Amino acid sequence: MKQLSYTITCKEGLHARPADAFVKYAQTLPCDILLEKGGKQADAKRLLAVMGLNVMQGEEIVLYFRGVGESGAMSAMESYLKTHL
Amino acid sequence: MLRYQGSRVFGGYAIAPALVLQRAVKEASRAHIDDAEAECARFRAAREKAAKELADLRERTLKEMDDELARIFDVHHSMLFDADFEESVLDIIHAERVNAEYAVLVTGERYADEFASMDNAYMQARAADIADISNRVIRILRGETETHLLETTSPVILVAKDLTPSEIVRLDTAHVLAIVTRYGSLNSHAAILAGSKGIPMVIGVDYDDDIDGKTCIVDAYGALLIVGPDDATLGEYKEKKEKDEENTSLLLALKGKDNITKDGHRIDIFCNIGGEKDVADAIKNDAGGIGLFRSEYLYLRSADYPSEEEQFQAYKTVAQRMEGKKVVIRTLDIGADKRVDYFSLRPEHNPALGYRAVRICLDRPEILKVQLRAILRASAFGNIDVMYPMITSIWEVQQLKNIFEDVKSDLSDEHIAFSDKVAQGVMIETPAAVLISELLAQEVDFFSIGTNDLTQYLLASDRQNPMLERFFDPHHPAVLKAIRMVTENAHRYRKRVGICGELAADTLLTEYFLSLHVDELSVTPSRVLAVRDAVRKTDLSK
Known part of the structure; x- marks a missing residue:
């Protein structure tokens, strides 16, 4: 399992459109990805669950990657987050 | 004639009969079914059809608006096909042996409630999106x-009570001149889409149902619905509407053009704003920056001193929305006619000459420090300067600068980010400041001449006293001479000088200000293009 922490900088946080784009990107990655914020977890490939975490600007999220291709998935996600969120 | 107040989504005027939308109430009723699999198949088939509709809406939004807005319907599509949403619907059908309509209704309501109860206005507004897809x-x-x-x-x-994003997209703008809703949120996709379609819209209006068919005025700038206006009001708003339309055509012609005279002199035209709510107007009217961000509203709207965080969010929002353009925040100008209970100020015989603005801050620096911390923190997110009002002496400026330095070093110690480029300026609005402007220019980075107070103090004429109207002459030679003195003194030390206050928007004086080489005029958003027009018609070589 791989683990990645990131602080959201985009001003709208993970609300509708950014969350949708994030989830769609996660869906392209082969392994399981869990998104955690403040002790609550959600499947990063499910939009309503991700939106349910109510992630705002300045908040830290932790992503857990598990399964085939987890290392590659983590580095891909890291660059996605830095560019978009 | 009845007036209803709401909140503004998108400004504009409209005069027309009201059409109250009556939606047939169609509750999805619960019905028992025998074949759960068949019911699940019905759900999936309906979902496919819904996806087609969303694709059409996306297409239409893309054609009429832009890709960013079209993505709202991508989000709807993703919600519709969300695995948790699907599981919930299928589970309910199987477990309760109920029809798909009911299962979708229950699932939709559950998610809508979840979003509506979040402590984040953005997320709360997503409840309307869930309702749109389940309906x-x-x-x-x-x-x-x-x-x-x-x-x-x-x-x-x-x-209407409320409108969904898809209803807004499908609205016929040729016939719908304005929208008024009882519910809804400024953060809703419906509101964003209405603004982008250019439909004046006011939300949160507690209208009476019997207004259907009655002539109404929507003043979306003032977030006002007027039902059954009398002739005088009707005339007044017809005129306002005409002027607004004139300004709109000016806007189309002058948007994106330089503020430059025929012979090549340039001047900045910025906006005066009184809160985050005015930023959209400033941007729409092509402001080069915010020359005066009055911060009093943060103090006036609350029952206690606004927190650093609340102020920080407000300043940051404005700085970010201006995307690197200058935002000059004026520190609190409480006192005089702007009174706030929690400041516990004593009543005064002569409040205009009284205990206000920096005079309070210098006695109670802890209040100013909170504001300066918020301003500096926000400076990491945009191009912010700070400006002090009601200055009469050099020592005041020196003390303010010391406080500013203290706050900066506190932030550095706490490892909190801020920009080191925040300039400090002063308002020139007292005769004393005019007369010592040469000294002030050596202390600060810029001046902004506040002509409303300056005129009142120079001419010893209360600007709120109607008896003094003919004595309160903003074109008085003393006022114009003061502006000249201040500008020359600022430029002697290569400092920037702007004019805020109503005189800045007075196009009779635009040529005079240009001839003095004033650097910036800061005006109310609706006047930016009129002033630009005046600048572009000026030729100083003649």
Whole structure:
């Protein structure tokens, strides 16, 4: 399992459109990805669950990657987050 | 004649009969079913049809608006096909042996409630998106097609409890002159889409249902609905509407053009704003920056001192929305006619000459420090300067600068980010400041001449006393000479000088200000283009 922490900088946080784009990107990655914020977890490939975490600007999220291709998935996600969120 | 106050989504005027939208109440009723698998298949088929409708809406939004807005319907599509949403619907069908309509209704309500209860206005507004998609699926399950929201061939003001994003996209803008809703949120996709379609819209209006068919005025700038206006009001608003339309055509012609005279002199035209709510107007009118961000509203609207965080969010929002353009925040100008209970100020015989603005801050620096911390923190997110009002002496400026340095070093110690480029300026609005402007220019980075107070103090004429109207002359030679003195003194030390206050927007004086080489005029948003027009018609070489 791989683990990645990131602080959201985009001003709208993970609300509708950014969350949708994030989830769609996660869906392209082969392994399981869990998104955690403040002790609550959600499947990063499910939009309503991700939106349910109510992630705002300045908040830290932790992503857990598990399964085939987890290392590659983590580095891909890291660059996605830095560019978009 | 009745007036109703709401909140503004998008400014504009409209005069037309109200059309109150009556939606047939169609509750998705619960019905027992025998074949759960068949019911699940019905759900999936309805979902496919819904996806097609969303694709059409996306296409239409892309064509009429832009890709960013079209993505709202991508989000709807993703919600519709969300695995948790699907699991919930299928579980309910299987477990309770109920019809798909009911299962979708319950699932939709559950998610809508979850979003509505979040402590974040953005997320709360997503409840409306969930409702939009579940209503869509339920309608399709019933075998009904998406009907037009209203059948009208004459102009109307559309009045509804609430509207969904897809209803806004499908609105016929030729006939819907404005929208008024009882519920809704400024963060909703419906609001964003209405603004982008250019439809004046006011939300949160507690209208009476019997207004249907009555002549109404929507003043979306003032977030006002007027029902059954009398002739005088009608005349007043017809004129306002005409002026607004004139300004709109000016806007189209002058947007994106330089503020430059025929012979090549440039001047900045910035905006005065009184809160985050005015930023959209400033941007729409092509402001080069914010020359005066009055911060008093943060103090006036609350029952206690606004927190650093609350202020920080407000300043940051404005700085970010201006995207690197200059934002000059004026520190609190409480006192005089702006009184706040929690400041516990004593009543005064002569408040205009009284205990106000920096005079309070210098006695109670802890209040100013909170504001300066918020301003500095926000400076990491944009191009912010700070400006002090009501200055009469050099020592005041020196003390303010010391406080500013203290706050900066506190932030550094706490490892909190801020920009080191925040300039400090002063308002020139007292005769004393004019007369010592040469000294002030050596202390600060810029001046902004506040002509309203300056005129009142120079001419010893209370600007709120109607008896003094003919004595309160903003074109008085003393005022114009003061502006010249201040500008020359600022430029002697290569400092920037702007004019805020009503005189800046007075196009009779634009040529005079240009000839003095004033660097910036800061005006109310609706005047930016009129002033630009005046600048572009000026030729100083003649």
